[in-house]
Amino acid sequence: MKMKAAVMTGVGKPLEILSVNVAEPKVNEVLVKIGATGVCHSDLNALHDETTPIPTILGHEGAGVVASVGPNVTKVKVGDKVALNWVPYCGTCEFCVTGAVHLCESAFEPMFSGTLLDGTTRLSKDGKPIFHNSLLSTFAEFAVVPELSCVKLPDEMPLAQAALIGCGVATGYGAAVHAAKVTPGSTVAVFGIGGVGVNAIQGARIAGAAKIIACDVKSANLEIARNFGATHTINAAEEKADEVLKELTGGFGVHAAIDCTGHVVATESAWKGVRKGGTVVVVGAFDPTMSLTIPAEGFHRVGKVLKGSFYGDTQPFRDFPALAKLYLDGKFMLDELILDRIQLDDINKAFHSFQDCSCVNVGRSIIEFPAVSMNSEDRLQDDFETVS
Ligand SMILES: [Zn+2]
Ligand SMILES: [Zn+2]
Incomplete structure (x- = not known):
């Protein structure tokens, strides 16, 4: 399937808005229609990091709606509203089984190599792979992510605020x-x-x-x-x-x-x-x-x-819904963390604002995506291309 994405094509270069391919989710993966994504200082760091695999799609603070699920996915279903977690865990190592999922190391190798958990990517352009960032890559209309990165939130949770939960808020x-x-x-x-x-x-x-x-x-x-x-x-x-x-x-x-x-x-x-x-x-x-x-x-x-x-010793499946509930009950401030709301086309402006040192680094620019305007089922059927 084709989608619009902001692609990092070189260290320190402005992101390029390109049409790229996103493949179907594989086993234990989920295709999420991104609704909102925050631009974090870590994205700016990654843009200037010589070790970031190129080309890549940055973005690790996101929320959206499940568009399709791969085999074996049980935690979410199509239509669920989800906030994304950039540290998926394995669930079986000593850390995971003792509740310290934030210490699980299974995500780090794919994180540094720019892939999903199986060591491959679902993103490409003209047959050449595009790398993931933090197993998410939310600066795009869609993202294929691990099931354990998808945390279901209440339907009434607004996506811009939900996008904030998975990074600095949870930490x-x-x-x-x-x-x-x-x-x-x-x-x-x-x-x-x-x-x-x-x-x-x-x-x-x-x-x-x-x-x-x-x-x-x-x-x-x-x-x-x-x-x-x-x-x-x-x-x-x-x-x-x-x-x-x-x-x-x-x-x-x-x-x-x-x-x-x-x-x-x-x-x-x-x-x-x-x-x-x-x-x-x-x-x-x-x-x-x-x-x-x-x-x-x-x-x-x-x-x-x-x-x-x-990551604040976060357990995403315990803490993200709790934070959403605190917000919906008026007890946790998230609206105040949204500095401005922009479109994907304007993403480089959000990066520039970080370089202005008078900028107070507390809130976020949030990129919002229009709701899916076409029949997403048809689009998914027609437009998927196999990416090896
Ligand atoms: Zn962040
Ligand atoms: Zn583990």
Whole structure:
């Protein structure tokens, strides 16, 4: 079947809007008609990454409607509204069977080689393969994705908001609720107020934290943090965050700190700013050449926990529907994360806006696709081409 897609044809080059072929879903795969997709900073990183296989279709934050299913698919059916998860898991490894599906490694090899789980692609142009991104490739009218990437949401969930759930929203919320296990009445610091940090604040708010202290070096971001539920703010460019955290908590430090910055200095400050028995959760990816320095003196006495969290310890089939319900109940803010709504043809404008450093990196441009205007069954029958 032919579809319109934004194709990455070279490192750092503007995406090209092209007509490409998408093949039928194979075993345990689903064809999704994309309704909306977010443009994430990770897409910009992939566009400038020499290791991204080319040509590729980027996009890993998406939601849509199931258009067809391959053999053996049981979790979704045609017409279901789904949000997409970019870390499908195997379901059988030690991590999966003990509930830590976010630690499953089965998706990484295909993710880095630009294929689906079986090592092949469903995308092509003129007989030549086009690679997938994060096993999704949502910058296109349709996507063939693993069944375990398709999480059914309630019919009333709007697709633009649903598209946000699978990346920064789940990561930030999960960092607070699942990784830091924020409890009612506790005190929480969130370092780094971006697309993940504001959702860590929301997670802490929903978990019932009494004080939520946002730490950032940009005062504009701290103002935004208050809109999402921060009760206090610290400008880390002007004040020592760990000292202020202690002042705000009777000298003890916070129960939990969530570091979304990717900077080791912030993690070191968070470590000092949590109380005995407290937890520091690191969500951001560090510069791999850096080392983290934690004071050795008294380490055994303070009982603190330093914990990395990938994807916010998210279990998509547990968390995505919960987040949709929180949104539909008016408890989780997603509308405020949509900066603007654009068409696929204008996708390069969304990439340009990232390069404007005054842009506050909290919300998203959302690409919306018109609803299927033709009889999709006929189109699927007539237009599929076999891609080897
Ligand atoms: Zn993302
Ligand atoms: Zn697994």
